[in-house]
Amino acid sequence: MPELPEVETIRRGLGRLLPGKKVLSAECLDSPRSFPNSSSEVDNFLHGASVTTIRRRAKVLLIDFDSNYTLVIHLKMTGQLVFVATDPVYTSASEIQSEASHEASIATSSTDKLAPRFGGGHPTDSLISKLPDRSTRVIIKFTDGSILYFNDQRKFGWMRLMPTISVPEIDFMKRVGPEPLEDSFGAKDFIERIKRRKGTTIKAAILDQTVLAGVGNIYADESLWAAQIHPATHVSDITDKQLSQLLVEIKKVMNLSIAKGGSTDRNYVDAEGKKGSYLQFANVFRREGQPCPRCGATIEKIRVAGRGTHVCPVCQMIQ
């Protein structure tokens, strides 16, 4: 769930909302799991610090403070970061809620199967007014009365406060591959990296974060469909030309998703509590039993690389 396009959407939202805000307090409701820093670290480097910039690397969000500390956040599958402007600008929160409601009604009108839902089925507009809820893990309050909620149903997500200068030293940061949307990342580099995983399937290879950053299950299935490559194809059986096309499709699919505010499958929302609409444009993901938009064959759901995998059995032929 949050994959690169979702995390990027959140980054852009928080980038509009947070810079300049000064932290009043930070509270972890399931301490220390979701936010294991010591209270002295939080007191010394978060309380009273102001947000400078919001960055993203792979699926990791980075909130920098003028204390030269950074909140490193991984949302894993069900994590949310939702910003709520309470008093003194209560009206702006209301505007956000009505926008979210509008978008949710559009999304719901597409197909029942894809109608995004939230927890127990609450519409998005009720989310903000009901926070905190039982999925809330961390509450960060700012001096102007606004609040940032870190929610995570499944408790896989986490945040850590650490010196900004130490962020690149995190194991994950050292190992993670290049950003697929960087212009400087091209076919040659992609092909070479994929071929390091020649003993496995192409889906496992593009899901490997050390090969390429940010691809998760949704965009793996969608880009492989677009490139007409069966997800279970062994890397050694794919031509350079096909890999080159696959990179084109990965970039296309991710850019489209960012433009649509990401994918809301079950509970992803952006920084303002809004759902993403990309799944309305998905060709295979969660569309098993429906006709392939390209050839009309019935889309199947199979298991590849330990994941539920959506594939057209006709036009994504194993080579």
Place this chain on the structure above:
DNA sequence: CACTTGACCTGTCCGC
């Protein structure tokens, strides 16, 4: 060493 599987969690959905 390369690769695969299981664990971490909780809410939802399906079948009995």
Place this chain on the structure above:
DNA sequence: TGCGGACAGGTCAAGT
């Protein structure tokens, strides 16, 4: 209607 169990997937640790 209630309940058990399968399933969802990002990442790391453990197993093959």
